[in-house]
Amino acid sequence: MRFFRLYSFFVVSVLALILSACSDDDDGTDYPFDREVMELSVLRSCGDKADSGDACYRLRFRYPIETERLEALYLWLDTSVVDDTSKNVSSSQRDKADSVIEFVRKDGKTYDTIDLTGMIKDYLKEKYDSLQVAIFCKYSKGDPGAVQRLFLHFGDDQQPSLVSIRMDSIWTTGAVSQWFRPTDQTDYYSPAEISGPIVGYNVVITAANKDEDLRKLKISVEGAEDTVRYARIRFTHDSIWVDTTLHSSKEKNIFHFVILDGQGFDMDNDSANLFVMSINGLKTESRYTIGITSWDSSGNSSVEVTKDFFTTDSIAPLIATSLVTIEDTLFPGTGLAALDSNNRLRIFWSRAVDPLVKDHGIKEDTVLLFPSGCGAMDCYDTVASYDVMRFNPVTKTWDSVAFAGGSSSRYNKEYDWDDGYMSVVDGGRYVTDTIRWVVPGDTLILRIRARDASGYYSHSLIDTVYVSPSALANELECPEGFVAVSVSDTNKFCMEKFEHRNDSGEFVTNVLHSEAAAACEAMSASGFKVSLCKERDWELVCLSEGRLNFGVVEDDTVSSSEFLFRVCNIATNDSTSATNVTKRNYRCINPMGVHDMPGQLQEWVMGRSEDSAAVLKGASYKVFNGLDIESIARCTNRSFPFFTRVGYTQDTVYLYREGTRVDTVFEADTSRTLYAKLTTKDFKDSVQFFDVQDSSGNSVGVDYAPYAEYKKGGEEWLKSVSNGLVYVPDHVEKVFFTGEKIVYRKASSFYRSPSVGFRCCAYPEADSE
Structure with missing residues (x-):
């Protein structure tokens, strides 16, 4: 779909293209941009003469703007005759062209295709990864345009996307990490096809302490087909396999293993792409690195992604069991939480602590209860941070909303009740956060975890907040x-x-x-x-x-x-x-x-x-x-x-001669000498009008096309332009084509698009x- 405001941008873009094309030179030679093919692309479809099982490639291109003296198109494969930088070709190079296509003028034809399938079979047998195709226009007179080229890509040479590792939780002797299956583009010419199968992942866990022995680590992976210890995925020539790795005492701080997958990215179910890896058997307060590389079924591997983490101390922080919100005064006694004018929800919870001793005696309830003699910096310390998450009922996942209201420094402020409101109070029992993008009547399920300085998480505080309706x-x-x-x-x-x-x-x-x-x-x-x-x-x-x-x-x-x-x-x-x-x-x-x-x-x-x-x-x-x-x-x-259609008129057309040139205008100009005046009876062009109908046969509008174009294309052409509607030929009228493309606004009644x-x-x- 297009809009009126696009026109000015289009004109500027065309001018920029013309200026850049004309400024490009080679040894002082100008190559007219209007004498070279344009818009080269590759179609992965077979021509009429292709054999069953052929890997089909067709070169699609737009003919040069200037075709008046165009004689032929020369085409070369590989770079042995025409390299990948030259703009011109010599006569000897033209003699060695792989194909010479004689140009035959066809009115109205601006695009064409060349079937390359038969020409590239030998290159496929030799297992080329890619192949240059160069094309050059021969003119009987005047300078040609520059050589145009593109590269064919054979097979899958696209790497999987990077694995993004997230540490879900870390404790004294273990950790849980998560990542989503990466996407894999299998076809260079179809960038939207990104669900190629992932064979598996090479995973390396390394301990910073070289004396630490990781060979007895316990690993489990949710979402995986299987895991293979002391192994890695390898690829050589045309084979991909799982090979064993060394695991001697000399490399005991490095643990290699393979996670087998075999599935492609599931576009409809994100949870089906999730891998959760649990690692047990680590040492307290130690540093480790996880490295993951993904491999697709063609032997392409992603770049290794690494993630450092430290195991925690041996005592987990403590957190209360429920949240507190401010009740909406419009609904007294209901417990419904109020929103501010910016759709924000303020939540409070009892300040979490990090015990310093195992026999602390602190109780977890709606607020933390401290026994006598358990004081700050003696029995417990403050926690380092909080992890605040909101449950997404649509995706069934927890979405992070930590620090939603601003800087984390506000966790240093302490709050307590003061005449029915929460106020900042020295020694207050509560801290606060703000949840954004909440709407009246929402039901929020929130999860909060406290984390100490070593990264050890508390148990989760999970609570439901009912927001007042408007x-x-x-x-x-x-x-x-x-x-x-x-x-x-x-x-x-x-x-x-x-x-x-x-x-x-x-x-x-x-x-x-x-x-x-x-x-x-x-x-x-x-x-x-x-x-x-x-x-x-x-x-x-x-x-x-x-x-x-x-x-x-x-x-x-x-x-x-x-x-x-x-x-x-x-x-x-x-x-x-x-x-x-x-x-x-x-x-x-x-x-x-x-x-x-x-x-x-x-x-x-x-x-x-x-x-x-x-x-x-x-x-x-x-x-x-x-x-x-x-x-x-x-x-x-x-x-x-709207749709763009060929412009026409049924009014009088005036022809004025200026030397050997005839100028066509659509309004009389008394200052010039009239050469001829054309009316409907003189017109040679015709327009076919169509009654556009929906699937029920209801008329939804009128469309038109040049009669010659319709007659040449027939019913198949009608189907290709109908966008799923029914085009019923109605009548034909004599017209004069103005040579312009016009905005056909009546198309709004029969316009439809997947984006609407x-x-x-x-x-x-x-x-x-």
């Missing part, structure tokens, strides 16, 4: 999946929390505006009329009474564009996150509890008039060249989808009458 939520009992919103004192309604999903929980995308409207109207909710959200209502909810520019409670520690990119999936080309709710970030939420108004999917809304009914709001995961993230993500931004969804709104029936 007053508006009590007033409007919204249907399931909707949240109460307000755009003024009198305009209150319900909006879907996420973009619309079907009964299976999948986001509904690639729908027409009319289909989106019908899906909303088919929903039933007692006391409400459900419809596609009105454009102005969507915008005002996004603005949140003018407090937000982007429809999200932003992180004030980073710029808005960086936050939107990292959290809201704008212009990342990450369709997986957009279509899988478990991969979305809960922080892309507005204060009323509406998720993902910027980012993920653009949304159909009901426009403000019949002339602009099909309007898109928000931003999607798609990249729109020339538009910065902040521009496309603003709540006030609106988009009208919608959101329904439920309006109280009394307000909708």
